[in-house]
Amino acid sequence: MSSLFRSIKTLKNSSSTLLRRGYGSEAVPDRKVAVLGAAGGIGQPLALLMKLNPLVSSLSLYDIANTPGVAADVSHINTRSEVKGYVGEEELGKALEGSDVVIIPAGVPRKPGMTRDDLFNINAGIVKGLCEAIAKYCPNALVNMISNPVNSTVPIAAEVFKKAGTYDEKRLFGVTTLDVVRAKTFYAGKAKVPVAEVNVPVVGGHAGITILPLFSQATPKANLADEEIQALTKRTQDGGTEVVEAKAGKGSATLSMAYAGAIFADACLKGLNGVPDVVECSFVQSTVAELPFFASKVRLGKNGVEEVLGLGPLSEYEKEGLEKLKPELLASIEKGIKFANK
Numbered sequence: 001m002s003s004l005f006r007s008i009k010t011l012k013n014s015s016s017t018l019l020r021r022g023y024g025s026e027a028v029p030d031r032k033v034a035v036l037g038a039a040g041g042i043g044q045p046l047a048l049l050m051k052l053n054p055l056v057s058s059l060s061l062y063d064i065a066n067t068p069g070v071a072a073d074v075s076h077i078n079t080r081s082e083v084k085g086y087v088g089e090e091e092l093g094k095a096l097e098g099s100d101v102v103i104i105p106a107g108v109p110r111k112p113g114m115t116r117d118d119l120f121n122i123n124a125g126i127v128k129g130l131c132e133a134i135a136k137y138c139p140n141a142l143v144n145m146i147s148n149p150v151n152s153t154v155p156i157a158a159e160v161f162k163k164a165g166t167y168d169e170k171r172l173f174g175v176t177t178l179d180v181v182r183a184k185t186f187y188a189g190k191a192k193v194p195v196a197e198v199n200v201p202v203v204g205g206h207a208g209i210t211i212l213p214l215f216s217q218a219t220p221k222a223n224l225a226d227e228e229i230q231a232l233t234k235r236t237q238d239g240g241t242e243v244v245e246a247k248a249g250k251g252s253a254t255l256s257m258a259y260a261g262a263i264f265a266d267a268c269l270k271g272l273n274g275v276p277d278v279v280e281c282s283f284v285q286s287t288v289a290e291l292p293f294f295a296s297k298v299r300l301g302k303n304g305v306e307e308v309l310g311l312g313p314l315s316e317y318e319k320e321g322l323e324k325l326k327p328e329l330l331a332s333i334e335k336g337i338k339f340a341n342k
């Protein structure tokens with residue numbers, strides 16, 4: 001009984017903290033979040049971070065192996081959400097049912113020398129299967145796609161949902177938050193400004209030159225030379241490769257990605273809960289750059305995407321970068337669409 005009172009007290013304390021922090025003026029609603037690929041390099045720290053998120057009431061951890069251990073471990077943390085682990089395809093339906101947000105970090109990561117597109121052959125099939133299940137078991141969930149190549153896996157998901165008759169472009173997101181996280185960190189270091197105050201939009205896609213950080217719009221403003229901006233741009237575009245090489249065959253970014261995935265999922269939950277002015281960059285169906293999908297700032301709301309924001313003023317260097325990325329991004333999008341329809 002005393003533990004029940006303690007739990008109620010904790011919940012009361014955390015909800016009043018939430019109200020104070022502007023999470024909304026009403027009581028915090030129940031929200032189920034599912035992580036598919038939860039036993040992986042990203043999945044495990046992401047499960048931990050989602051368990052720490054007070055907006056989550058139910059945390060569903062799914063993988064093809066090893067989820068019972070991860071779920072048992074994470075479930076002992078004394079925070080709001082109830083944790084359940086699901087393993088194997090026969091449990092996928094239960095894992096998904098009732099989900100408000102589904103985060104997908106399932107699939108193989110890069111090794112040195114590989115591009116993200118080299119992951120297509122394996123990950124395209126994994127994502128397709130998972131999205132077929134989402135269409136069946138939680139067609140209204142917001143889908144946060146982390147699995148690479150994001151430039152193709154998001155179009156695959158869209159085609160699967162269209163075929164199932166459940167597609168809603170407002171509910172499908174490619175997670176490009178790690179590009180923003182990197183751009184903020186690198187910019188703060190170079191501009192010598194406090195990293196917590198930095199904002200940098202990153203647009204385009206999520207591979208090499210399709211990643212286009214808009215340092216001309218970065219705040220706080222700093223007087224960086226053209227060469228410095230170009231070096232920052234290149235480092236942001238190659239951020240994933242920097243980690244792949246440093247890990248030397250043991251995978252790609254997992255911890256920083258889990259952080260970025262948790263930030264984006266939190267933004268989705270806040271949007272669903274009616275918190276105003278939640279804006280994050282994401283790769284979504286778009287008309288801002290004459291490509292069917294494009295990453296830009298997106299306002300999140302009660303139905304997912306509330307508004308896809310425009311690019312704003314670009315420097316000459318960014319305009320060139322935008323033109324250069326279009327053919328590669330379009331080819332990756334078309335590759336995904338073709339795969340899903342074959």
Ligand SMILES: NC(=O)C1=CN([C@@H]2O[C@H](COP(=O)(O)OP(=O)(O)OC[C@H]3O[C@@H](n4cnc5c(N)ncnc54)[C@H](O)[C@@H]3O)[C@@H](O)[C@H]2O)C=CC1
Nearest residue numbers: 037039040041042064105106107108109146147148178257
């Ligand atoms: N969007 C982004 O910014 C980033 C994306 N990634 C991508 O995320 C993906 C995962 O990376 P890691 O976690 O490092 O890989 P990992 O190999 O450590 O984990 C992947 C997990 O997916 C699981 N899995 C495989 N097939 C599955 C299926 N059909 N259903 C459910 N789970 C399944 C595996 O059992 C494994 O636990 C990769 O494709 C990687 O390229 C990685 C970093 C950043």
Ligand SMILES: O=C([O-])CC(=O)C(=O)O
Nearest residue numbers: 110178239240241252253
């Ligand atoms: O580089 C990779 O393969 C993983 C990834 O997407 C990133 O770290 O941005």
